[in-house]
Amino acid sequence: MTRFLLPLAAFIVLVGFLAVGLNLKPREVPSPLIGKPAPVFQSQLLHEPERMLASQDNLGKVWLLNVWASWCVSCREEHPLLVELAKSGIVPIYGLNYKDKRDLALQWLSQYGDPYTVSVVDPEGRIGIDYGVYGVPETYVIDKNGVIRHKQIGPVTIESLEKKILPLIKELQG
Amino acid sequence: MIPELGNFALILALLLAITQGTLPIIGAARGIPSWIALARPVVQGQFVFLAIAFGCLAYSFVNNDFSVMNVARNSNSELPIQYRIAASWGSHEGSLLLWVFMLSAWSVAVSVFSRHLPDEMVARVLGVMGLVSVGFILFLLVTSNPFDRLLPAAFEGSDLNPLLQDPGMVIHPPMLYMGYVGFSVAFAFAIAALISGEMDAAWARWSRPWTTVAWVFLTIGIMLGSWWAYYELGWGGWWFWDPVENASFLPWLVGTALVHSLAVTEKRGSFKSWTVLLAICAFSLSLLGTFLVRSGVLTSVHAFATDPARGVFILAFLVIVIGSSLLLFAWRAPKVGLGGKFDLVSRESMLLANNLLLMVAAGSVLLGTLYPLIMDSLDLGKISVGPPYFEAVFVPLMTPAIFLMGLGPLARWKQASLPELMLRLRWAFGVSVVTALLMPFIMGEWKPLVSFGLLLAFWVIATIFVSIRQRLHNSGQGGLFTKLARQSRSYYSMHLAHFGIAVFIIGVTLVNGYETEKDVRMEIGSTVEMGGYTFRFNGASPVSGPNYQAMRGDIDVLHNGEKIRVMQPEKRTYNASGMAMTEPAIDTGFLRDLYVALGEPLEDGAWVVRVYHKPFVDWIWFGCLLMAFGGILAVTDRRYRLKVHTKHVETATVADDKRVASNPRLSTGGKKA
Numbered sequence: 001m002t003r004f005l006l007p008l009a010a011f012i013v014l015v016g017f018l019a020v021g022l023n024l025k026p027r028e029v030p031s032p033l034i035g036k037p038a039p040v041f042q043s044q045l046l047h048e049p050e051r052m053l054a055s056q057d058n059l060g061k062v063w064l065l066n067v068w069a070s071w072c073v074s075c076r077e078e079h080p081l082l083v084e085l086a087k088s089g090i091v092p093i094y095g096l097n098y099k100d101k102r103d104l105a106l107q108w109l110s111q112y113g114d115p116y117t118v119s120v121v122d123p124e125g126r127i128g129i130d131y132g133v134y135g136v137p138e139t140y141v142i143d144k145n146g147v148i149r150h151k152q153i154g155p156v157t158i159e160s161l162e163k164k165i166l167p168l169i170k171e172l173q174g
Numbered sequence: 175m176i177p178e179l180g181n182f183a184l185i186l187a188l189l190l191a192i193t194q195g196t197l198p199i200i201g202a203a204r205g206i207p208s209w210i211a212l213a214r215p216v217v218q219g220q221f222v223f224l225a226i227a228f229g230c231l232a233y234s235f236v237n238n239d240f241s242v243m244n245v246a247r248n249s250n251s252e253l254p255i256q257y258r259i260a261a262s263w264g265s266h267e268g269s270l271l272l273w274v275f276m277l278s279a280w281s282v283a284v285s286v287f288s289r290h291l292p293d294e295m296v297a298r299v300l301g302v303m304g305l306v307s308v309g310f311i312l313f314l315l316v317t318s319n320p321f322d323r324l325l326p327a328a329f330e331g332s333d334l335n336p337l338l339q340d341p342g343m344v345i346h347p348p349m350l351y352m353g354y355v356g357f358s359v360a361f362a363f364a365i366a367a368l369i370s371g372e373m374d375a376a377w378a379r380w381s382r383p384w385t386t387v388a389w390v391f392l393t394i395g396i397m398l399g400s401w402w403a404y405y406e407l408g409w410g411g412w413w414f415w416d417p418v419e420n421a422s423f424l425p426w427l428v429g430t431a432l433v434h435s436l437a438v439t440e441k442r443g444s445f446k447s448w449t450v451l452l453a454i455c456a457f458s459l460s461l462l463g464t465f466l467v468r469s470g471v472l473t474s475v476h477a478f479a480t481d482p483a484r485g486v487f488i489l490a491f492l493v494i495v496i497g498s499s500l501l502l503f504a505w506r507a508p509k510v511g512l513g514g515k516f517d518l519v520s521r522e523s524m525l526l527a528n529n530l531l532l533m534v535a536a537g538s539v540l541l542g543t544l545y546p547l548i549m550d551s552l553d554l555g556k557i558s559v560g561p562p563y564f565e566a567v568f569v570p571l572m573t574p575a576i577f578l579m580g581l582g583p584l585a586r587w588k589q590a591s592l593p594e595l596m597l598r599l600r601w602a603f604g605v606s607v608v609t610a611l612l613m614p615f616i617m618g619e620w621k622p623l624v625s626f627g628l629l630l631a632f633w634v635i636a637t638i639f640v641s642i643r644q645r646l647h648n649s650g651q652g653g654l655f656t657k658l659a660r661q662s663r664s665y666y667s668m669h670l671a672h673f674g675i676a677v678f679i680i681g682v683t684l685v686n687g688y689e690t691e692k693d694v695r696m697e698i699g700s701t702v703e704m705g706g707y708t709f710r711f712n713g714a715s716p717v718s719g720p721n722y723q724a725m726r727g728d729i730d731v732l733h734n735g736e737k738i739r740v741m742q743p744e745k746r747t748y749n750a751s752g753m754a755m756t757e758p759a760i761d762t763g764f765l766r767d768l769y770v771a772l773g774e775p776l777e778d779g780a781w782v783v784r785v786y787h788k789p790f791v792d793w794i795w796f797g798c799l800l801m802a803f804g805g806i807l808a809v810t811d812r813r814y815r816l817k818v819h820t821k822h823v824e825t826a827t828v829a830d831d832k833r834v835a836s837n838p839r840l841s842t843g844g845k846k847a
Contacts, residue, residue, distance in 0.1 A: 004447070004503060004504040004507050004508055005504045007451060007454075007455075007500050007503065007504075008497070008500040008501060008503075008504055011458075011496055011497065011500055012497075014544075015489065015492070015493055015497075017544065017547060017548050017551050018465070018489055018492075018547070019489060020551035021547040021550070021551055022485040022486060022489060024547070024550050024551065070329075071330070071332040071333070071750060071751065072332065073243070073246055073247045073324070073328070073332060099751075099752035104329065104330070107329065111326070125752065
């Protein structure tokens with residue numbers, strides 16, 4: 001009888017590892033940019049193509065850089081939260097409109113609300129490469145010295161806001 | 175409206191699956207004929223509703239209904255129609271729906287082709303398949319509903335992943351799933367046998383064709399996946415030991431062991447509990463593969479969008495299905511008995527050794543696949559396990575297995591003599607050694623690993639010749655062709671599949687040993703030489719596809735100063751997702767492939783171009799096809815056709831089956847090992 005139980009025992013061990021594995025996030029490769037100065041960029045604004053924004057303009061304040069696109073369905077999940085966060089005025093959110101078309105992006109913002117102080121465009125994904133973007137949406141917390149302090153991979157959730165992002169912003173602003 | 179109909183059909187299918195998973199099993203246990211009789215109609219009803227659900231999803235994709243979340247995420251109005259249909263199974267939700275749909279198709283097949291089986295048996299088998307179906311339909315409805323709406327509707331869909339926009343990808347997943355799901359039949363037969371306690375040769379004979387067919391589908395599915403990776407990913411590899419590739423390879427290894435073990439159980443009555451365990455394992459690994467791909471515990475190019483709720487659900491499902499079947503196994507298998515005895519040297523012992531080698535190989539692949547997860551769970555860091563590990567473990571394990579593969583078909587059942595075998599095979603061995611030593615010189619350079627690989631392949635081929643020669647020698651009077659025609663299909667099927675392995679080994683060995691690759695900067699008009707061919711770059715020009723923009727290179731291939739063809743590799747950028755894709759150009763040949771891919775553009779119209787010369791690479795997939803044909807030939811063997819025939823003559827069934835069993839030529843004819 002015992003030897004017939006061996007397959008079951010092996011399976012139970014396997015399930016143990018799989019259960020622990022479910023709570024791990026192998027996709028969230030720790031970003032090598034955390035604690036490093038945010039890559040510098042200068043790009044056109046989405047709403048006013050004739051104006052440019054340079055990332056150095058934001059030195060001296062804590063800000064969020066949110067990577068979004070009109071073709072990204074997950075961006076809709078986090079969008080109401082971003083709109084609310086923008087309304088609260090806790091932190092300015094800058095958008096990086098990633099590999100998108102201007103008319104579609106504008107249409108998308110007018111439908112779902114525009115939480116961004118401004119959005120800059122990155123039609124070729126060049127800025128995205130510097131930041132190591134590998135999925136949309138992603139959100140970066142950048143401090144007063146222009147250093148990346150946190151990277152949120154995937155949609156911002158109430159949980160990630162309350163547990164990580166908001167306390168971090170408070171600490172950085174204080 | 176249509177998506178809601180699909181959703182409703184899915185709910186009805188769930189109700190029928192619940193009925194299918196309960197009443198017939200209880201009926202079989204209590205001996206209630208009307209409940210037993212319920213199995214077949216319920217299965218067929220479930221199939222109809224799942225077909226409706228799948229049709230509704232495909233309809234939404236074809237008509238670009240971006241108010242359905244699944245369509246909005248995985249399709250686009252510019253997407254050509256064939257890929258819009260294929261996009262129905264391009265996502266997590268859709269592919270799962272395809273999974274249950276196929277499960278119900280297999281169930282219908284069992285319900286139709288089982289007239290000669292006892293009704294209780296059919297009720298139990300279909301009941302077990304119903305329970306599996308319940309789990310998957312629940313999973314769909316609870317965590318991954320393909321019909322979820324997106325309101326307000328999206329203007330445009332985000333497009334199907336460009337990697338999947340390829341004819342190979344249209345058929346690869348259905349083939350693979352047919353294989354995965356097909357093992358559920360062997361699994362259900364095994365569970366039914368454990369429940370009833372009746373595990374005889376008849377049980378093995380019923381399971382065998384189903385298992386073989388599932389194995390054939392899985393073989394073709396894996397082959398298509400490998401072929402697709404070769405021509406679509408643009409770096410010329412054909413197998414990457416990616417977690418998801420491994421997830422399909424694991425059931426294949428165990429399934430291969432199962433196919434052989436079933437043969438022993440049918441012919442000799444041995445290995446009974448081992449066969450049952452393999453049947454459980456093969457299907458469990460199919461389920462585990464589903465879990466690995468969809469739960470997000472491993473990273474892979476294949477991974478679907480993940481959601482922890484899904485992971486928890488599938489894990490719970492795995493625990494219930496696999497845990498309860500292994501518990502049932504531990505409880506009932508000791509009573510099954512061991513079956514016929516055999517000597518240390520016999521065909522049984524060789525098959526058992528090969529079975530063990532296949533299982534150990536499967537175990538090491540599983541370990542390598544899960545190792546990053548294990549390390550991460552024990553907080554020992556994030557690591558990845560790559561091809562060097564798998565090659566280092568896999569090749570040494572397969573070497574004795576291939577050697578035994580040549581020996582096994584020539585050994586006697588029950589008791590064989592090693593000296594006699596050696597005597598019979600001395601020529602085969604000598605010829606394969608000499609050929610293996612000499613062949614690499616013809617290729618231009620002697621390499622020990624190439625010689626070794628070829629030795630294994632030639633050994634298999636030489637033993638096949640010896641086996642057929644002896645077989646003909648022992649089959650009485652008549653000319654060569656009469657004798658050849660006298661052998662059963664299952665005998666040829668075994669050799670064909672084994673020959674496929676040899677062809678596969680030759681392909682792998684030669685392409686690994688002699689492939690050449692160059693990454694070169696090519697100006698317009700410049701040339702590069704490789705493997706006796708000259709490639710001349712004539713520049714790249716823009717072209718537009720239905721949903722992408724591309725730069726198409728134009729490269730002349732010259733052989734002995736003569737232009738033999740123009741190759742046009744492309745670098746595409748898909749409109750909707752902005753994803754860049756490399757579309758290599760391949761000149762396929764019997765003895766070699768020429769493979770050209772565009773790298774990055776440089777100034778003045780120059781490009782980085784990757785050029786490969788790959789000798790014998792197509793033999794890899796051709797070998798897989800031969801294996802699959804072997805499987806197909808096996809299920810068309812006379813024994814099974816006889817049964818189909820008897821289906822029409824219900825009363826004759828028993829007598830016919832007895833005749834098959836007692837006719838010595840038929841029952842020993844199939845030496846499919």
